[in-house]
Amino acid sequence: MTESFKKLIESLEALPSIGKKTARRIVFYLLKKRELAEKIANGIKEVMEKVRFCSVCGGITEEDPCKICRDEKREKKICVVEDPMDIPVIEQTGVYHGYYHVLGGVISPVDGIGPEDLRIDELMERLEGMEEVIIATNPTAEGEATAIYLTHRLKEKGIKVTRIARGLPPGSSIDLADSITLSRALEGRKEL
Amino acid sequence: MTESFKKLIESLEALPSIGKKTARRIVFYLLKKRELAEKIANGIKEVMEKVRFCSVCGGITEEDPCKICRDEKREKKICVVEDPMDIPVIEQTGVYHGYYHVLGGVISPVDGIGPEDLRIDELMERLEGMEEVIIATNPTAEGEATAIYLTHRLKEKGIKVTRIARGLPPGSSIDLADSITLSRALEGRKEL
Numbered sequence: 001m002t003e004s005f006k007k008l009i010e011s012l013e014a015l016p017s018i019g020k021k022t023a024r025r026i027v028f029y030l031l032k033k034r035e036l037a038e039k040i041a042n043g044i045k046e047v048m049e050k051v052r053f054c055s056v057c058g059g060i061t062e063e064d065p066c067k068i069c070r071d072e073k074r075e076k077k078i079c080v081v082e083d084p085m086d087i088p089v090i091e092q093t094g095v096y097h098g099y100y101h102v103l104g105g106v107i108s109p110v111d112g113i114g115p116e117d118l119r120i121d122e123l124m125e126r127l128e129g130m131e132e133v134i135i136a137t138n139p140t141a142e143g144e145a146t147a148i149y150l151t152h153r154l155k156e157k158g159i160k161v162t163r164i165a166r167g168l169p170p171g172s173s174i175d176l177a178d179s180i181t182l183s184r185a186l187e188g189r190k191e192l
Numbered sequence: 193m194t195e196s197f198k199k200l201i202e203s204l205e206a207l208p209s210i211g212k213k214t215a216r217r218i219v220f221y222l223l224k225k226r227e228l229a230e231k232i233a234n235g236i237k238e239v240m241e242k243v244r245f246c247s248v249c250g251g252i253t254e255e256d257p258c259k260i261c262r263d264e265k266r267e268k269k270i271c272v273v274e275d276p277m278d279i280p281v282i283e284q285t286g287v288y289h290g291y292y293h294v295l296g297g298v299i300s301p302v303d304g305i306g307p308e309d310l311r312i313d314e315l316m317e318r319l320e321g322m323e324e325v326i327i328a329t330n331p332t333a334e335g336e337a338t339a340i341y342l343t344h345r346l347k348e349k350g351i352k353v354t355r356i357a358r359g360l361p362p363g364s365s366i367d368l369a370d371s372i373t374l375s376r377a378l379e380g381r382k383e384l
Contacts (some may be wrong), residue, residue, distance in 0.1 A: 002242065002253060004235070004239050004254070005252060006231070007235055007238075007241055008238070008239050012235075014228055015218050015232075016217050016221050016223060017217065017218075022209050022276055025209065026207050026208065030239070031240075031245075033206075037236050039203045040207075040233075040236060041232075043196070043200035046196045046199075046217065047200050047229075047235050048195050048222070048229050048230065050196050051197055053223075062195075068310075084220065087336040131286075
């Protein structure tokens with residue numbers, strides 16, 4: 001095995017969800033698909049050169065501030081998400097027309113992540129002129145804890161705070177739902 | 193989501209065992225670990241420039257023929273493997289001191305791979321002066337079928353042909369072994 005080959009396998013192993021076997025398989029695959037290899041190497045360089053985190057919302061962008069933050073026609077709402085990748089997913093729904101704010105994670109004492117490690121102060125500075133903050137952290141234990149913490153901090157500022165609904169995912173069935181999901185669905189029931 | 197970002201995710205998805213979610217996670221990870229990103233991009237370019245398949249054995253190398261093929265002190269044996277990656281694994285054992293020959297796969301009618309798609313003619317041309325051919329294809333249905341085919345072809349040339357032993361992996365236990373493994377272990381028994 002050559003030196004450059006070994007080094008590349010080691011670098012790939014440092015990526016999330018890539019083990020030694022997958023790294024090896026990838027490098028062999030690339031040796032056979034040289035065009036793809038070229039594409040990936042250039043693609044990584046291009047993304048590293050061009051893509052930045054937006055200094056306002058924390059989303060990913062090629063221009064700072066990003067297109068969404070620059071759009072003055074958006075509704076005066078901020079949707080708070082954990083991860084930059086959550087933004088395109090929510091945009092795709094077409095039902096939300098406000099701004100975003102990326103926390104960059106959730107409060108997780110086990111992992112040593114406290115509120116000071118998240119982009120919460122940056123959020124507080126964006127509230128002026130806003131009508132509502134929608135907390136769209138994930139429906140996990142940490143996501144819920146972070147939502148509760150944010151609610152306290154935001155209500156002190158007198159802004160309307162909402163949380164995305166948790167309940168049964170459309171298309172699922174009650175007999176297969178776990179009890180936490182079902183409890184949330186019951187708690188979140190609406191009058192018809 | 194930016195254009196360069198999307199393009200990179202698509203390229204990564206073309207790799208084996210990388211799905212859309214993993215591709216996204218990798219690109220985000222790289223945005224945070226720019227040094228690693230640089231290393232991988234340069235690593236891919238370096239491997240593509242330097243690493244070639246050896247024209248003799250089919251293994252990977254930076255010089256052609258490879259170090260092993262150039263080594264005249266090796267025992268006059270050829271170990272036949274499916275994949276270039278099998279070579280370093282066998283070398284590591286330290287018990288084999290001969291040459292290698294990579295088939296580049298196995299006979300698999302289901303996948304439309306016949307003997308003519310493998311490096312078998314190249315093997316036939318390397319037999320002169322050799323004492324033994326060790327067939328080290330994987331102990332799978334296709335690997336065994338390929339071994340049988342190769343044995344026929346090689347015996348016609350009057351060369352000694354052996355197959356690596358299949359049996360219980362050291363450290364395993366009989367009560368947990370499947371019956372194919374156990375049958376092989378019984379068939380391959382040796383007098384003590």
